[in-house]
Amino acid sequence: MKEKEKNTTSRRDFLKAGALAAAGSFFIFPRHVLGKGFIAPSDKLNIAGVGVAGKGFSDVNNAYNNGANNIVALCDVDWNHAKDQFAKHPKAKKYKDFRQMLEKERRNIDAITVSTADHTHALVALAAMQLGKHVYVQKPLTHNIYEARLLTEAARKYKVVTQMGNQGASNPDQQQMIKWFNDGVIGDVHSVHVWTNRPVWPQGIPVPQSTGPAPEYLDWDLWIGPATKVGYTPAYHPFKWRGWWNFGTGALGDMGCHLIDPPFRVLGLGYPTEVEASIGSVFLKDWNAEYLPEGAPPSSHVQLKFPATAKNKTPITMTWSDGGIRAFRPDVIPADAQLSEPDGANGVYMIGTKGVMNCGTYGVNPKVFLNTGQVLTTSPSASSPSVPEWGHNLAWQEACKAGYNSAKHKALTSSFDYAGPLTETVLMGNLAIRSYTLRNPTADGKGFTYPGRKKLLWDGKNTRITNFDEANQFVKREYQNGWKLA
Structure with a gap:
């Protein structure tokens, strides 16, 4: 490997390292160098949405944050119900099965929003956390008590940043x-x-x-x-x-x-x-x-x-x-x-x-x-x-970038340690x-x-x-x- 390649840190490698080790500083070019209003690629999350219509429509777009992050994949079992979301993010890969999405996009995803019906929250969230992906899961966190306890423990085990979508917490x-x-x-x-x-x-x-x-x-x-x-x-x-x-x-x-x-x-x-x-x-x-x-x-x-x-x-x-x-x-x-x-x-x-x-x-x-x-x-x-959902989601985005052990993660108002x-x-x-x-x-x-x-x-x-x-x-x-x- 060339020396230049050895010293190159990709955005995804950096974010993964931040999640696991809570790096104390960002490897990001100053905005004044890149131009006013420009967001460095290393300062963006690659986000996927599972269940992207209904409540998922706002969850995905709050995570997109007017272009502050990338929406790279969208998954919904009902493509007619999800068509407005697909049209809003035409470059995102489309899937019906979240398992296929995780398998094919696992190297390109940093975080996932989960806004499916209650009975599949735990399935999607756990699969994502096992791959080291940060998760934002709609309320209620799970369909039953066992699942809630399991997700709470999994977030600690896999050291990922989590937030439940009860925006009033913020x-x-x-x-x-x-x-x-x-x-x-x-x-x-x-x-x-x-x-x-x-x-x-x-x-x-x-x-x-x-x-x-x-x-x-x-x-x-x-x-x-x-x-x-x-x-x-x-x-x-x-x-x-x-x-x-x-x-x-x-x-x-x-x-x-x-x-x-x-x-x-x-x-x-x-x-x-x-x-x-x-x-x-x-x-x-x-x-x-x-x-x-x-x-x-x-x-x-x-x-x-x-x-x-x-x-x-x-x-x-x-x-x-x-x-x-x-x-x-x-x-x-x-x-x-x-x-x-x-x-x-x-x-x-x-x-x-x-x-x-x-x-x-x-x-x-x-x-x-x-x-x-x-x-x-x-x-x-x-x-x-009315409480802006965007701010609750934004806090999660910033904590994802800062890492699991960061002060921003610990300051989240509905991480799974509380939401569970x-x-x-x-x-x-x-x-x-x-x-x-x-x-x-x-x-x-x-x-x-x-x-x-x-x-x-x-x-x-x-x-x-x-x-x-x-x-x-x-x-x-x-x-x-x-x-x-x-």
């Missing part, structure tokens, strides 16, 4: 809430109430029937992936899969990582110790509720309990409500006072000994209602009506909801008993329900159709 308003709590403004918190107007898609309905073959532009088998195989119907793809346990995680999966994030972060919560649920019933006949175990219910009510923490000296009870069931306002909040989210569709109350902290989706516009009658709010400049335990907590609610629908026939064959309608005790370290073994079937899933997670 909302500066959350820092104000942390400061209020750390300053003792609301005292020790004993109760948290979280609610959402989701589902806003059909849920609590009978299983859809197949409408015939999938259109030729959609690879239905790839979309099904590790889930139980079902026939094609537009009642699942591209959006309504959320309400079916085979693919989605219901209202909790859709909004839990946004709404449970503020109390989880502010109060320094870890694994819950117990969970209990009840759900809304669907009656199509008098006195005869529909039994719909395949799908999430029309509404649910979940209670999680957490031990006292280093930050909060009191055990905490967290109550989640969905399906339009909203938490009642605490007495300390005046009847006509406007909440953080004006229409009250989604929100959080953290109830302490000195007052109540309230915030809306993504932790925006936080307010404190003190027992003294005083109300604290953020300044208009600090409170954002948060997602596990969110999915604990689904474990209780699914256990609630378990039933056994009575001895006379005329009715059923529901053994899962009980308080479930959780061993977070070992990811097990300790007092009702049947519930543990929902901690992980059995992969189908030849797929495996390893």
Whole structure:
């Protein structure tokens, strides 16, 4: 090899070295040498997107960052749904199968965005991390608790930069809430109430029937992936899969990582110790509720309990409500006072000994209602009506360039070290909801008993329900159709 070649460092080699060794300086030409506005090739990431329509459209384009990075490959099982993304990045290689993309483009990819349906998040993310690729994965991080724990551990093992796409985690308003709590403004918190107007898609309905073959532009088998195989119907793809346990995680999966994030972060919560649920019933006949175990219910009510923490000296009870069931306002909040989210569709109350902290989706516009009658709010400049997803994604991009051991990676607000335990907590609610629908026939064959309608005790370290073994079937899933997670 020529001496000149020995001393040449490619952009990809540099970025890989940064991820593994957290190099302290960038091998980048100064911008004033290259010309104003020019971005050196060594300062760009080569990014691939998997699931690039719907939510994936914004994830990929936030990562592209107006040309600050390269979009080198795009993967989607539905090329009709992804056509606008393909048109936006015509030079990117197109794939339907992420495994083929990783095999063929592995030397040309630095980082990957994953915005598929919930049931394939873990498959794509783990495969990418095993190749040393940084990953940005949409919320919820995974379809089940086992996968969340696995991805958290894999990020540490492979030393890659990770971020979950719950953009409210990067909302500066959350820092104000942390400061209020750390300053003792609301005292020790004993109760948290979280609610959402989701589902806003059909849920609590009978299983859809197949409408015939999938259109030729959609690879239905790839979309099904590790889930139980079902026939094609537009009642699942591209959006309504959320309400079916085979693919989605219901209202909790859709909004839990946004709404449970503020109390989880502010109060320094870890694994819950117990969970209990009840759900809304669907009656199509008098006195005869529909039994719909395949799908999430029309509404649910979940209670999680957490031990006292280093930050909060009191055990905490967290109550989640969905399906339009909203938490009642605490007495300390005046009847006509406007909440953080004006229409009250989604929100959080953290109830302490000195007052109540309230915030809306993504932790925006936080307010404190003190027992003294005083109300604290953020300044208009600090409170954002909507949190820009771009900034959350940008922080991940910069951390990818800086490396796994860098301060920028450690400063990420939803790396898997945080997002994994948060997602596990969110999915604990689904474990209780699914256990609630378990039933056994009575001895006379005329009715059923529901053994899962009980308080479930959780061993977070070992990811097990300790007092009702049947519930543990929902901690992980059995992969189908030849797929495996390893």
